[in-house]
Every structure is written in C-alpha cells, then in structure tokens.
Amino acid sequence: MNSIAIDRSSAAARPVPARPRVVGGVSAGETVIEARGVTKTFGDGSVVALEGASFEAKKGEFISLVGPSGCGKSTLLRIISGLIPKTGGSLSVHGREVTEPRSDIGMMFQKATLLEWRTAIENVLLPTELQRRVTADDKRRAAELLHMVGLKDFEFAFPRQLSGGMQQRVALARLLQTGADILLLDEPFGALDEFTRERLNVELMRVVAEVGGTTFFVTHNIQEAIFLADRVMVMTPRPGRLAKIVDVPFERPRDLSIQQSPEFNALVSEVRDVLGGH
Amino acid sequence: MTDLTQTTPSPALRWWNLSAVLGRVGLHLVIFLGILAAWEAAGRFGLFNDYLVPRPSRIATAIGRLYVTQGAIYWHFFVTLFEAVAGFLVAAAVGIGLAVASALNESFRRYVAPYAIVLNVTPALALTPIVIAWFGFGWSSKIALGAIIAFFPIFVNTLTGLMETDADRHEMFRSLGAKNRQLFWKLRLPAALPMIFAGLKIGMTSALVGVIVAEFTQATEGVGVLMNRYSFQLDMASAIATLLSMSLMGLLLFTLMEILDDRIVFWRRDARMAAVGKARARRALSWRTKPAAARKD
Ligand SMILES: Nc1ncnc2c1ncn2[C@@H]1O[C@H](COP(=O)(O)OP(=O)(O)OP(=O)(O)O)[C@@H](O)[C@H]1O
Ligand SMILES: [Mg+2]
Numbered sequence: 040m041n042s043i044a045i046d047r048s049s050a051a052a053r054p055v056p057a058r059p060r061v062v063g064g065v066s067a068g069e070t071v072i073e074a075r076g077v078t079k080t081f082g083d084g085s086v087v088a089l090e091g092a093s094f095e096a097k098k099g100e101f102i103s104l105v106g107p108s109g110c111g112k113s114t115l116l117r118i119i120s121g122l123i124p125k126t127g128g129s130l131s132v133h134g135r136e137v138t139e140p141r142s143d144i145g146m147m148f149q150k151a152t153l154l155e156w157r158t159a160i161e162n163v164l165l166p167t168e169l170q171r172r173v174t175a176d177d178k179r180r181a182a183e184l185l186h187m188v189g190l191k192d193f194e195f196a197f198p199r200q201l202s203g204g205m206q207q208r209v210a211l212a213r214l215l216q217t218g219a220d221i222l223l224l225d226e227p228f229g230a231l232d233e234f235t236r237e238r239l240n241v242e243l244m245r246v247v248a249e250v251g252g253t254t255f256f257v258t259h260n261i262q263e264a265i266f267l268a269d270r271v272m273v274m275t276p277r278p279g280r281l282a283k284i285v286d287v288p289f290e291r292p293r294d295l296s297i298q299q300s301p302e303f304n305a306l307v308s309e310v311r312d313v314l315g316g317h
Numbered sequence: 318m319t320d321l322t323q324t325t326p327s328p329a330l331r332w333w334n335l336s337a338v339l340g341r342v343g344l345h346l347v348i349f350l351g352i353l354a355a356w357e358a359a360g361r362f363g364l365f366n367d368y369l370v371p372r373p374s375r376i377a378t379a380i381g382r383l384y385v386t387q388g389a390i391y392w393h394f395f396v397t398l399f400e401a402v403a404g405f406l407v408a409a410a411v412g413i414g415l416a417v418a419s420a421l422n423e424s425f426r427r428y429v430a431p432y433a434i435v436l437n438v439t440p441a442l443a444l445t446p447i448v449i450a451w452f453g454f455g456w457s458s459k460i461a462l463g464a465i466i467a468f469f470p471i472f473v474n475t476l477t478g479l480m481e482t483d484a485d486r487h488e489m490f491r492s493l494g495a496k497n498r499q500l501f502w503k504l505r506l507p508a509a510l511p512m513i514f515a516g517l518k519i520g521m522t523s524a525l526v527g528v529i530v531a532e533f534t535q536a537t538e539g540v541g542v543l544m545n546r547y548s549f550q551l552d553m554a555s556a557i558a559t560l561l562s563m564s565l566m567g568l569l570l571f572t573l574m575e576i577l578d579d580r581i582v583f584w585r586r587d588a589r590m591a592a593v594g595k596a597r598a599r600r601a602l603s604w605r606t607k608p609a610a611a612r613k614d
Contacts, residue, residue, distance in 0.1 A: 121492075139494075140494050145492070146489075148489060152485045152486045154503075154507070154508075155584050156510075156584045158594060158597055169490075169493050169495045169496075169499055169503070194598070195594045195595070195597050195598035195601070197593075197594055199587075199590065200590065217493065
C-alpha cells in the first residue's frame with residue numbers, strides 16, 4: 040500500500056520508560072506497583088471476589104495471573120486499572136493510590152473492542168484523540184506501532200476486514216499508543232486458536248520488552264503463564280485469593296523450546312500443585 | 318470524502334458478466350411484457366369491465382395526458398413531495414432530538430417515553446380530522462400529519478440504538494479516561510447510526526403515507542387530491558396513473574435514503590467499506606509525502 044520510512048526519533052521523544060536491566064529473569068528496577076491486602080466484595084459483602092491480595096511489581100516486570108474461572112483475576116486487573124473501586128486494602132501505582140482510570144495504566148480485553156467505523160490506524164489513535172489534539176507525530180507513532188505488531192500494510196483496513204488475531208494486534212497497538220507503562224491484559228488472546236495465540240504470545244513478549252512496560256497478563260493456561268512471565272501469581276477461588284507467587288528464572292528473550300526443559304516442567308508441577316489443592 | 322471515479326467496478330458489471338446480466342434483465346422484461354399483453358388482450362376481448370379495470374394502453378394514454386398533453390401532475394407531484402420531505406425533516410429533528418435527550422438523561426427518558434408509547438398505540442391516521450382542524454386545509458396540516466406518523470419509528474430506533482452500546486467498548490472508553498461528551502460522540506452515536514438510519518427509512522415512507530392520507534381527507538393540492546378527483550369521476554385510468562406516480566415518489570424518496578445510508582453507514586457494506594478505506598489511504602499518503610515544511614497539522 041505504501042512504504043513510508045518511519046521516523047524512529049519520534050518514538051524517542053515520548054516518555055516511554057527505558058527497558059530495565061534484567062537479572063536472572065527478575066527485574067532489578069524500582070517498585071512501580073504496591074498492593075497491600077486488596078479486597079473486593081460484591082453486593083452486600085457476601086460475594087468475596089478477592090481477599091487480601093498483597094504483591095509488588097517492579098518496573099519492566101512481566102507477571103502472569105493464572106487460576107480457575109471465578110478466582111478474581113479480572114476483578115484484580117480491573118481494580119489495578121481503576122475501573123472498579125476496591126472495598127479494602129491499599130494499591131498504589133507509581134506511588135499514587137489508584138482511584139480512577141489513569142493515563143499511566145492501560146488495559147486490553149479479551150474482545151478487541153475496536154470501532155468498526157474507524158480504520159486500524161484511526162483505532163490506534165483513539166487514546167490520543169480522547170486526551171488532546173492529534174498531531175502528525177502521533178500519527179507517525181501510531182503507524183510505527185502498527186508496524187511493530189506486524190500490521191504494516193493494514194493501516195487503512197477496517198476491523199471487519201481483519202481476522203480475529205489481527206484485530207487483537209490492533210488492540211495491542213492501541214494499548215501501546217496510550218503511552219501507559221503499566222499494561223494490563225485480561226486474556227487478550229483467549230478467543231483465538233492455539234497457533235495464533237502462541238505466535239502472538241511470543242510477539243507480545245518482544246513488544247512489551249521493546250516499550251519497557253510492566254505487564255500483568257491473565258490466562259487460564261499454566262504453560263503460557265510460565266513461558267511469558269518473570270513471575271506467576273497463582274490464584275485460587277472461593278474466596279478469590281492470591282495463593283502463591285512463583286519466580287520463573289529463565290533468561291529473556293525466550294524460545295518456545297524451553298517448554299521442553301525439565302526446569303520448565305518442574306515449574307508447571309509447582310503451579311499445578313497449588314491449584315490442585317482446590 | 319470518497320472518490321467514486323477510482324473504485325473498481327463491481328463484479329456484476331465486468332464484461333464477462335455482462336451477457337449474463339443482460340440475459341436476466343431480458344427475462345424480467347419478457348415476463349413483464351407478457352403480463353401486460355395478456356391484460357391488454359383480456360381488456361379488449363371484454364373479460365374485464367374496461368372502465369373499472371382499465372387496460373394498459375388506456376393507462377398509458379392517461380399517463381401521457383397527465384405528464385405531456387395536460388401536464389396536470391407536476392404541480393401536485395411537487396406539492397406532495399415537498400410536504401412529505403418537510404414532514405420527514407420535522408419528524409427527524411424532533412425524533413432524534415428527543416431520543417438523544419432520553420438516552421442521555423434517565424429521568425427525561427422515564428417521563429417522556431410513556432407519551433411516545435401512547436402516541437404509538439394510537440392509530441395515527443385517526444388523528445387526521447383533528448390535525449386538519451388545527452392546522453387548516455393548506456400544506457401545514459399535511460406536513461404535521463406526515464411528521465406525526467414518521468416520528469415514532471425514528472424516535473424508537475434512535476433511542477434503541479443509543480441504549481444498545483455494548484459494555485465492553487464502554488469499559489474500554491472508560492479505561493482510556495473518556496469524558497461523557499466523548500463517549501457520546503465517539504462511541505454511542507456512531508454505533509447507533511445503523512439503527513438511526515433504519516428508523517429514518519421507515520420514517521420517510523411513513524411521512525409520505527401520512528401526507529397522502531391528509532390530502533385525501535381535505536386538501537386543494539397534491540397527488541392525493543388528484544387521486545380523489547379521478548376516482549370520484551370513475552376515470553380509473555387516470556387514477557391508476559396517479560397511483561403509479563405515488564409509487565414513483567415513494568421509490569424516489571426511498572432511494573435517496575438508501576444512498577445516504579450507504580454513504581454514512583459505509584462500514585456495514587463491504588464494497589463501500591473497501592472504497593472508503595482506499596480513499597482514506599490515498600489521502601493520508603498524499604499528506605505524508607508532502608515535504609515536512611508544507612504540513613499544516
Ligand atoms: N459485577 C459483579 N457483581 C457480582 N459479582 C461479581 C461481579 N463481577 C465479578 N463477580 C464475582 O467475582 C468473582 C470473581 O470474578 P472474576 O471475573 O474476577 O473472575 P475471573 O478469575 O476473571 O474468572 P474468568 O477466568 O472466568 O474470567 C466471581 O465469583 C464473580 O461471580
Ligand atoms: Mg476474567
């Protein structure tokens with residue numbers, strides 16, 4: 040369609056945090072999220088969706104949340120994003136208590152939630168458009184992000200002209216366009232087939248490392264959770280509880296082949312044991 | 318907005334399909350002419366009462382009289398068309414306005430919607446004598462009745478469309494810190510456009526019905542008046558010619574709405590969507606290849 044050289048320097052002008060130094064899979068950066076006893080009850084308090092979750096996240100860390108349906112993964116993510124209020128405990132991001140949606144925190148959902156009357160690039164520009172006037176630099180940045188998620192030739196395609204996987208790529212580019220450095224992904228590829236999901240997972244790792252975002256990634260799949268993450272938060276239901284946090288010591292970037300190693304399988308068993316007790 | 322000169326021709330129009338298309342049109346024509354010929358023959362041989370069920374050639378003569386020799390139809394055609402469009406526009410403005418207000422404000426919705434429902438269950442055409450008593454014998458009573466009848470489908474469709482916004486996209490907007498105003502203009506309204514247009518299309522044809530019924534009841538101008546006059550004189554050929562003019566008017570108005578729908582709600586139709594995408598790509602490309610100094614935004 041077109042071949043415009045993308046101006047890399049425009050990306051440098053944006054306040055995207057630098058990639059942190061990674062030591063043994065665990066980030067050595069500063070703490071950006073601090074949760075202390077985060078609790079959420081629904082209704083008259085009888086439905087305990089989340090009970091006393093405490094954890095920290097360092098800059099640039101990739102954290103997976105795994106657990107059976109109904110254990111409060113989405114609830115926890117929505118609390119971090121500021122979409123719903125917590126009923127107890129404290130949660131601060133970048134040292135500030137989260138009380139409402141913020142521009143330094145971005146969220147991606149299982150559905151692509153694209154606007155079908157906008158082209159891919161217009162969808163990516165939405166977050167900017169909601170904040171201020173869109174500039175030429177913003178447009179270049181959006182084109183660059185589409186390039187980064189592998190949609191170079193689809194800037195002017197409408198969502199209905201894209202496959203499910205491509206739509207999620209647009210949604211990912213839109214998430215990155217927010218400039219948020221806390222990225223919350225709630226089963227972003229859950230509705231896709233296994234091949235597409237695996238490929239997108241690998242690309243997701245690359246892309247978030249490139250922008251240096253701190254990532255929370257919800258999944259039902261134990262292998263996927265371990266493969267992607269520096270740490271896995273294992274959650275159990277009734278009431279929703281953060282049962283264990285498992286460190287994943289593999290260097291990044293990782294190759295799909297690590298899934299065959301004994302160390303990897305030991306981690307899978309460890310997580311499965313925690314979940315099996317419930 | 319879009320460039321029609323450069324869109325690729327639809328497959329049906331390519332040369333290798335042309336003969337197939339002509340063949341299909343030809344078949345329609347043969348069937349249509351066959352029916353006309355049978356009707357004409359039946360009329361000539363006295364199978365129908367030729368005064369009550371005039372044969373095609375007499376209708377054709379009547380059409381010639383209305384449109385060519387006397388030209389009596391034009392002014393009436395224009396009057397009815399104007400009344401219908403005016404009634405429709407009033408209904409669209411009030412219907413969409415009230416629907417937006419109801420969608421944005423819950424208590425407004427609670428206190429206004431019941432009236433709209435009462436209006437809907439009232440057979441609106443029964444209002445005709447009252448409307449004529451209020452607005453007189455002139456154009457305004459026709460416009461008023463057309464508007465009343467067109468109002469409900471426009472109001473209900475618009476309100477339904479605006480209330481239907483799906484929760485996931487709503488949450489996505491909220492996570493991006495969207496304000497209510499942005500939520501309305503960038504999500505709710507565009508998402509409701511297909512429904513709004515469905516309502517507008519029904520409203521357009523309803524307005525025409527309302528106007529013509531009002532003309533039947535009491536008027537001095539308009540195709541409804543012509544229709545009344547010819548039927549009263551038992552000039553059935555002219556009455557049917559007038560009826561065909563009403564169909565033509567309906568078709569004209571409906572086609573206009575279809576074209577608008579096609580252009581504004583382009584993302585529902587593959588061919589239009591592809592054309593719009595190409596046009597936007599071309600525009601962005603010309604903008605990007607300009608030297609940086611010449612750029613405005
Ligand atoms: N709005 C709500 N009102 C009442 N209860 C809710 C609400 N949202 C969630 N819950 C309850 O909170 C619990 C946790 O829900 P949540 O959606 O966080 O689970 P999850 O781990 O994301 O599950 P899944 O893997 O199926 O997405 C569930 O028992 C659910 O019924
Ligand atoms: Mg969930």
